[in-house]
Structures are given as structure tokens and as C-alpha cells.
Amino acid sequence: MNAYVQFKSYNKDFYAEDFAKDVKAKQGTDSFETVVRRHSKRGSTRLAKDLEDGKAIYLYGGRKALVREFTALKDNVGDFVLKPATGKTLAIFHGKVNAMGKTKRILMIANTTNPPPADVSGRRLKVDLGDLYQTPGPGRGNWGYYNRLDLRGLDRIVHGTPD
Numbered sequence: 001m002n003a004y005v006q007f008k009s010y011n012k013d014f015y016a017e018d019f020a021k022d023v024k025a026k027q028g029t030d031s032f033e034t035v036v037r038r039h040s041k042r043g044s045t046r047l048a049k050d051l052e053d054g055k056a057i058y059l060y061g062g063r064k065a066l067v068r069e070f071t072a073l074k075d076n077v078g079d080f081v082l083k084p085a086t087g088k089t090l091a092i093f094h095g096k097v098n099a100m101g102k103t104k105r106i107l108m109i110a111n112t113t114n115p116p117p118a119d120v121s122g123r124r125l126k127v128d129l130g131d132l133y134q135t136p137g138p139g140r141g142n143w144g145y146y147n148r149l150d151l152r153g154l155d156r157i158v159h160g161t162p163d
Contacts, residue, residue, distance in 0.1 A: 033072065079151050091110060
């Protein structure tokens with residue numbers, strides 16, 4: 001099973017089975033690396049993407065498939081950095097879809113403000129990635145709001161996704 005990625009407009013119903021199937025169908029056989037390259041800043045030697053306001057990145061697949069895609073990109077390229085739109089932070093929302101008897105995860109990484117939109121707030125994934133990714137704050141109130149995400153952070157988030 002492959003992992004799939006798409007950059008699309010924000011969709012509060014991202015966890016619906018039809019939307020997940022659409023992410024898979026439209027992505028086709030492109031690798032995670034191909035999609036990331038297509039959407040990265042032109043002329044840059046590093047793969048980086050500033051996520052536009054109103055847009056999101058969707059990751060779909062099993063835990064092992066997603067990690068395998070991140071590892072392949074790291075081995076071939078080195079790293080990828082995703083940054084939020086100006087004045088926003090990144091937040092991750094999760095859902096799951098059953099496909100052929102197996103559980104597949106769908107993650108939406110979107111620009112947000114604190115608190116996140118009410119229509120998806122119950123799906124926010126709270127993974128503490130430390131001060132490198134998150135603005136330091138008192139207690140754990142900054143969990144799940146990210147200033148940037150790279151492959152290592154994405155890997156830790158996929159492992160932090162509940163079953």
C-alpha cells in the first residue's frame with residue numbers, strides 16, 4: 001500500500017471516506033517526493049513550502065506507508081520544510097478510513113489560529129514536538145501548533161496518531 005499526498009483547499013470534511021478516496025485517486029502513482037517537488041519554492045535547492053492561507057496538505061495511508069515515503073524522501077533529497085502562512089501556525093487534524101479491511105489514516109495539515117476552527121477542533125492531533133517546532137509556552141498549551149514541520153516532525157506526528 002502506498003501513501004498519498006495532496007495540496008488542496010481546506011476541507012472540514014477531510015475525514016469522510018469520499019474525500020480520502022479522492023486524495024488517493026487524484027494523486028495516482030506520484031511519490032511523496034514528486035508531489036513535494038511540484039509544490040516547493042521554485043529555484044530553491046531545498047524542498048520547502050509556505051502553505052498558502054486557505055490551503056492544506058493531506059496525507060493518506062497506513063502508518064508504515066507514510067513513514068516509508070518520508071524515509072525515501074529523506075534518503076533521496078535530505079529534508080522538506082513546511083511553513084505556515086504569515087501570522088498563522090500549522091495544526092494537524094486526523095481521521096481514519098477503512099479500506100479493504102485495513103485502517104488508513106488521513107491527516108490534514110492546515111494554517112490556523114489558536115483555537116482552531118470549531119468544525120474540526122475535536123480532531124486536532126496534539127503531539128509535543130518540542131521548542132524546535134513549537135513556540136515555547138507555559139505548560140503544554142502549545143502542543144499541536146507548529147511554526148514549521150520537517151520530515152522528522154512529520155514522522156513523529158504519524159507515530160503519534162491514535163489507532
